[in-house]
Amino acid sequence: MERAAFLDRLAEYGGLARKTLLARLPEGEPARHLYQPMRDFCARSGKGIRPALLIASCRAFGGALNDALPSAAALELLHNAFLIHDDIQDQSETRRGVPCLHAELGVPLAINVGDAMMANAFRMLWDNIALLGPGTAARVLDEFDHLTSESLEGQALELGWIRDNALDVGPADYLRMTLKKTCWYSFIHPCRIGALIARGGGDLDSFNEFGFLLGAAFQIRDDILNLVGSEDRYGKEILGDLYEGKRTLMLARLAGALDGRDHARLTRFLATPRGARKEAEVVWVFDAMKRHDCIAYARTAADRLVEGAKAAFPTAFAGAAGEDRDFIAHLLDYMVEREA
């Protein structure tokens, strides 16, 4: 598949999920403080990698587009709900190049918009009972239950580390947290749910390894982009993760590489509350990461994870065929080439 055809299909599937989503979101009152910001946030949503992966998985296994759309829309909506709460939790300032919802609307109303998006996402899944029959619908619900639990557990791990100022988060801890927070809902379950809708059952665990490897690579690259991407391209404030004290693979690597006074300085930095972290210290951490090749280390780790995902692909997608299978294969290259 050519890059242009891949991008066309990504835009098509992402756009279809967004259209389905917007058609099912409420439009009424209260508009200004609830439904309008909800619709605006969803209309501005990203590339739609998650719904596109779900739709492509369904079609690659012979399923129908229309059977996948409500689940794809629900997943994208849940993702958007996570982003809104995540930005509050991380005290982020910008998202997709514009101020975060809580910066526009205040924290109380932004929490409420996220809650309503989560409730609407679950609501969309109930429509699967009529669309797919109660048996398959219940299995899709189980998949969503698992992906939601894992994501919120991963979020608790990450926020707990920041809260406790954990200083011993190693690469294995980081990968376990990423599996929970990112991989299940963004990569593993989209494949599982797509295949489930297409086949009405069968072994879904074959997607787990593939999705974990791809998801971990994605998250590491996302964390690298926060450090080295331009703000314009990334859509979030640069070095925000450092101000936030976010435990990334680069930080885990740096903590292991520093000793003596430098290690004490990093410890003091992490113990400082977010609001009190000084730019000079943030820049010192960033420079130390470069000096100790932490970013190169993380880049290599991400590359190897993608290689692992490529190796796992034929087994995971055994029995899949056609352009949608090619689309997913191309997604792997897209991940490698994503600028970071």
Next chain:
Amino acid sequence: MERAAFLDRLAEYGGLARKTLLARLPEGEPARHLYQPMRDFCARSGKGIRPALLIASCRAFGGALNDALPSAAALELLHNAFLIHDDIQDQSETRRGVPCLHAELGVPLAINVGDAMMANAFRMLWDNIALLGPGTAARVLDEFDHLTSESLEGQALELGWIRDNALDVGPADYLRMTLKKTCWYSFIHPCRIGALIARGGGDLDSFNEFGFLLGAAFQIRDDILNLVGSEDRYGKEILGDLYEGKRTLMLARLAGALDGRDHARLTRFLATPRGARKEAEVVWVFDAMKRHDCIAYARTAADRLVEGAKAAFPTAFAGAAGEDRDFIAHLLDYMVEREA
């Protein structure tokens, strides 16, 4: 029904819902930052008026206790999720006599606990498919969908007024907000869902008037308790609603009663951010409410709403019988006698 028998039944139904809820909540990791605080919060939960009303409605119409329990547990769990997010949104300090969850765990993790409780509440409802059959289960889901939407819309109204510093919130606005934020999920839908589970269908709108009148009386009394209750009995900080700028019936009445310099002073008070509101000004507002009989006015309004609920009761519960019908009738007196 004697008061003692009423209280026994309330404790029994509330306790059964809590037991069902705790048995279905996850117990695993991460414990300290997610599942333990979730379980602790639910274990400490209040009297359980909502699940008790749902269970009693089901049994009064000939339904089985076990058929109602998952829905009753889900409702109590959703209520607890609302409380956790509500306390963050209102910047409350105490709840049920102990520090609010966000005071213990920090705002980011408390948002996450509330999210996980909401997801688990919806999950419990999916079990109704096997318990009640797909038709009734889908109707119960529709009821929960409506109660969740109405509650979050009501919350958006209330938070929006505070955000915009709305100065023209009259008694009718207050009642409309209360219908949305409180009445649907706390009173109307518990009756509707109980009857739906018992009868598998039938007209549910007959409960709407009854539940609205009872719920509005409950909310007004709750707001009065915040002003005049002792902190020990109420479990929340006293006058917290005034610090918060919450639009209550008493405040609506006061705004209508004041003029000239006093009205300007109230306007200035409401325009002050929460953290900057001085105790002397809070006490001045409280004294003005007493001077203008705003609390007596609200008490009278609540009494009349309870009288209206009593008048609506026989129609709403036509066809219901036995001790559970008596229990609900007694709930009305319990509302009147609640200390306020």
